[in-house]
Structures are given as C-alpha cells and as structure tokens.
Amino acid sequence: MELLKQKIREVGVILSDEVIKLDAILNHAVDPALTTAMGREFARLYRDENVTKILTIESSGIPIAFAAAQELNVPLVFARRKKSLNTETETYCERVPSFTKGIVTDIMVSKEFLDEKDRVVLIDDFIANGDAARGLIRIIRRSGAVLLGLGIAVEKSFQAGGRTIRESGVRVESLVKIASLAGGEIRFE
Numbered sequence: 001m002e003l004l005k006q007k008i009r010e011v012g013v014i015l016s017d018e019v020i021k022l023d024a025i026l027n028h029a030v031d032p033a034l035t036t037a038m039g040r041e042f043a044r045l046y047r048d049e050n051v052t053k054i055l056t057i058e059s060s061g062i063p064i065a066f067a068a069a070q071e072l073n074v075p076l077v078f079a080r081r082k083k084s085l086n087t088e089t090e091t092y093c094e095r096v097p098s099f100t101k102g103i104v105t106d107i108m109v110s111k112e113f114l115d116e117k118d119r120v121v122l123i124d125d126f127i128a129n130g131d132a133a134r135g136l137i138r139i140i141r142r143s144g145a146v147l148l149g150l151g152i153a154v155e156k157s158f159q160a161g162g163r164t165i166r167e168s169g170v171r172v173e174s175l176v177k178i179a180s181l182a183g184g185e186i187r188f189e
C-alpha cells in the first residue's frame with residue numbers, strides 16, 4: 001500500500017535494527033484518512049469471504065480493525081490484555097510474550113463474543129515474531145470459529161512471524177512489508 005509506505009517514510013522513527021516507532025499513525029496517534037484507507041484495503045482483500053467478525057487486540061490494533069469492520073459492516077471484537085471480572089470458564093485466555101515490552105501478557109476474549117458460527121479476520125498493527133498473532137489464533141481455534149486469515153498493517157519480513165504463520169497454512173495479508181531497518185534505513189520489500 002503506497003500511501004502507508006509514504007507515511008512510514010515521513011513519520012517512522014527507527015529505534016534499532018529491529019524496531020520502528022510509528023506513534024504518529026499507529027501507536028499513539030491516529031490519522032483518520034490513512035486508517036480509513038487501511039480498513040478499506042483489508043475489506044477489499046477479504047470481501048468475498050463472508051466475514052462475520054473482525055478480531056484484534058488492544059490497543060493499537062483497534063482503529064485499523066474498526067475501519068475494516070466498518071467497511072465490511074461486521075462487529076469488531078478486541079482481545080483484552082488485563083484480567084477482567086469474568087471467570088476462566090467464561091473466557092478464552094492465552095499467555096503471549098510481548099515483543100516490545102519483553103514480558104509475557106495474558107490476553108483474553110469473552111466466550112460471549114466469539115463462537116463456532118463466526119468467520120474471523122484477525123487484524124493487527126505489526127507482526128514481528130508472530131507471538132501475539134499465534135495467541136489470537138489459538139483463541140479463534142478454541143472458540144470453533146473459522147479463521148479466514150490475518151490482516152497486518154506492517155509486516156517486518158526480516159522477522160519470522162509472517163512467514164511461519166503462512167507456512168502453517170494461514171492466509172497472511174500485509175499492507176506493507178519492511179525487509180530491513182539496518183543502518184537506520186527503511187527498506188521495503
């Protein structure tokens with residue numbers, strides 16, 4: 001997606017050979033026009049798949065997932081990172097390592113919002129090692145819902161997440177792929 005590449009070149013701050021900060025458009029502020037365009041693109045990719053639900057994880061996935069859900073006219077569900085008042089029997093819970101924070105977090109989705117009648121697209125801001133996505137995929141599988149595929153804004157293709165999930169047979173659509181951040185330079189695939 002050319003518009004997203006342009007924005008990343010404009011606002012991206014490279015923190016290391018592995019991490020790029022995109023606070024201005026994804027992780028701290030939202031560009032509504034760009035977010036709407038991203039949602040439209042995810043919707044175009046999955047338009048023929050009879051999607052019933054968009055799933056993401058709080059918090060940075062929510063605006064782009066909302067834009068996709070709006071475009072497809074289906075509900076959005078976001079996995080939560082903190083414990084809620086629900087009990088284990090009412091929720092699907094998974095433990096995932098957090099790439100940016102270097103800790104593990106528990107993510108959960110209430111059984112009320114995901115079940116075997118659903119056909120789900122999983123949307124997130126970044127994919128790095130794929131741990132967050134794999135945790136959400138386990139939740140979708142446990143619910144009995146059909147996983148149609150992933151929609152990722154930024155895939156860092158020098159890290160293994162996108163590739164390994166594709167190799168497991170899951171459709172992964174990324175709006176842009178960053179092949180390298182080495183030497184302080186963004187190289188797109």
Ligand code: 5GP
Binds near residue numbers: 129
């Ligand atoms: P993974 O679980 O695939 O290793 O990491 C995915 C999560 O880590 C994303 O949801 C995102 O929040 C965060 N993340 C991974 N890499 C980056 C990065 O380069 N920049 C930012 N801002 N977040 C990242």
